[in-house]
Amino acid sequence: MIRAVPAVLAVLVLSGCGGAVRVDPPNPQGDTARACRTLEGRLPRTLDGAERVPSEPPSPYVAVWGEAEIALRCGVPRPAAMDPQQQVTEVDGVPWFNDPARPALFTALAKGGYVEVTISARHQPAGVLVDLAAPIKAAFGG
Template sequence: MTSSNHRLRRTSAAAAILLSAAVACSPTDVTSATAVPTPPAQTAEYCQALHKELPEKVIEDAERRDVSPRSPLTAGWGDPAIVLRCGIDRPAEMDDPNANGVDVDGVSWMFQDRGEDGLRFVTTYREAYVELTVPASYHADAGILVKLAKPVERTIPKSLADPQF
């Protein structure tokens, strides 16, 4: 992400809201297990600190709950679960110069519309990658990212360049 070939195309938070509103409603299988990342030790420390700072709610009617298996590298809210995984590997999609991105309260996110599966957000320019998957049934809005921005900002240091380059 240090060269123009690796920059995310930025869109406004309003565009993210419009995109989310266009996502069709469909239930997500909440019985499947959440893959727990296996990051290096320093990254795991950042993620454990983030886990302690996560809010009890990210949107109305989506209270914090454990996902399976339980881990300080994962968290969930609501049913179907909005799932956060910290310490994931660098997504290959970040190499796409046309990837969509949004900045919310000082935290940059790459986002993907996954159709009936909802939205996927991944932090960029941080020492640890944080992934957030939001089922389509939530008609996600920027409020979720606003609720997560402060905890990410406080616990995961910025990186001027993608740490995987």
């Protein structure tokens, strides 16, 4: 189910690097860090047809699928571009902020933390966000 609700973004840095994909990991603390480590273990091996690949540096707060086609960073700061009064899209119970200046960037507004996902044009955002909703809700107690 996708619907609009009131909202809350972040930034991802990707670049290819040998066999691993370079993604700058965030540095979550406390309960957010614990939820992110839980999320890491619940993420799918395949996402919208792309296989999960290693990231560099290795981090429990980062997951990458394909050749940097889809990248997730857990425990990022609140999106700077997000207006608390604006509407966000809800996908299977998880509200997502889509940065208008960066249409490939989505941030889940999870209880107690933010999960950022960058999705290349090769993939349908709706399918990716649906597949990530259950693991995010489970990890963050949603």
